[in-house]
Amino acid sequence: MAAASAPAPRVGRGLELAEIVRTHGTAYRQTHPLARAQRRALHAIATCRTAALGGHRDTCDTCGAVQISYNSCRNRHCPKCQTLAKERWLHARRAELLPVEYFHLVFTLPHTLTPLAQGNSNDRLLSLDDGIVRFRWKDYTDGNRLKVMALDAAEFLRRFLLHVVPDGFVRIRHFGLLANRTRHAKLARCRELLAPSPVPAVPLRESLPALMLRLTGLDIARCVVCQQGPLRRTEILAPTPDPPRLVALLNTS
Ligand SMILES: [Zn+2]
Ligand SMILES: [Zn+2]
Numbered sequence: 500m501a502a503a504s505a506p507a508p509r510v511g512r513g514l515e516l517a518e519i520v521r522t523h524g525t526a527y528r529q530t531h532p533l534a535r536a537q538r539r540a541l542h543a544i545a546t547c548r549t550a551a552l553g554g555h556r557d558t559c560d561t562c563g564a565v566q567i568s569y570n571s572c573r574n575r576h577c578p579k580c581q582t583l584a585k586e587r588w589l590h591a592r593r594a595e596l597l598p599v600e601y602f603h604l605v606f607t608l609p610h611t612l613t614p615l616a617q618g619n620s621n622d623r624l625l626s627l628d629d630g631i632v633r634f635r636w637k638d639y640t641d642g643n644r645l646k647v648m649a650l651d652a653a654e655f656l657r658r659f660l661l662h663v664v665p666d667g668f669v670r671i672r673h674f675g676l677l678a679n680r681t682r683h684a685k686l687a688r689c690r691e692l693l694a695p696s697p698v699p700a701v702p703l704r705e706s707l708p709a710l711m712l713r714l715t716g717l718d719i720a721r722c723v724v725c726q727q728g729p730l731r732r733t734e735i736l737a738p739t740p741d742p743p744r745l746v747a748l749l750n751t752s
Contacts, residue, residue: 514624516578516659519632520545523652531657540663541656543574553738561728567736576663578621583707586714590705595677597689627652 524541533541546552554569571580625633625647632655638644650658676685705713708720722728 514627515621516624517544517547519624519627519652519655522627523630523656527653527656530653533660534663534665536666537660537663540574540576540660543572544577547572547574547577547579550736550739554736555732556734556736557730558733559722559725559728560731562722562725564722564724564728565733566723566730569736570738581620582714583710586710587704595682595686597686598694 520541524545528538528541548569548571550569552570552572554567557566557568558564559566571577573580573584575581575584623635625635627633630652631649632652633647633649634655635645636648638646673679673682676682676689678685708718711717711719720730722730
């Protein structure tokens with residue numbers, strides 16, 4: 500384990516936004532005024548799937564192996580929580596599609612934000628070394644070439660936090676047929692008018708194990724040791740009061 504005063508450089512796969520937040524977030528918060536949603540996003544990202552959020556212990560019915568899982572933060576800015584949230588969102592939108600042609604309208608972000616809009620994902624992070632974050636980004640203005648950008652950690656966090664939407668703000672606002680209050684009734688009426696065929700049943704919300712199995716082929720309801728036994732919830736772990744930094748050290752072994 501690295502000494503707290505001189506953290507070892509983190510290079511290659513496995514570097515997470517959470518680690519950058521844990522290492523540099525405290526100093527950043529002390530020197531930059533943050534909106535509530537930004538503070539909450541940093542805290543959520545730092546504590547996601549650590550003992551700080553509590554969790555549960557599962558025991559395999561077949562081999563007795565014990566598995567500990569910590570809770571997710573479910574913050575929409577957290578890269579660990581984004582994939583599942585995005586998949587659920589897409590699933591819900593697909594259910595709304597009408598049997599007609601759609602236009603796909605694309606607009607561009609200000610150029611300076613492009614690298615970070617793409618960099619807002621753990622997959623693109625390359626290294627955190629001596630306070631410098633390096634990450635991959637695709638330069639659309641240069642033939643989609645993959646490039647590496649190096650930013651001071653504070654500047655990286657500042658740009659990341661530009662993407663944190665304020666409380667009560669939605670990124671997508673629906674109008675017309677898709678306006679929230681009347682969407683269900685209006686889409687049903689459209690389907691009636693467009694096609695005499697039966698209205699498709701509203702798909703049920705997939706359970707987390709079913710969603711994970713479909714996306715990754717991984718059956719999280721089964722024991723990872725013997726690959727057979729179903730897991731039984733044997734203990735609920737309460738959130739620990741430990742600060743995220745301590746939790747991070749405990750969980751990087
Ligand atoms: Zn999360
Ligand atoms: Zn087992």
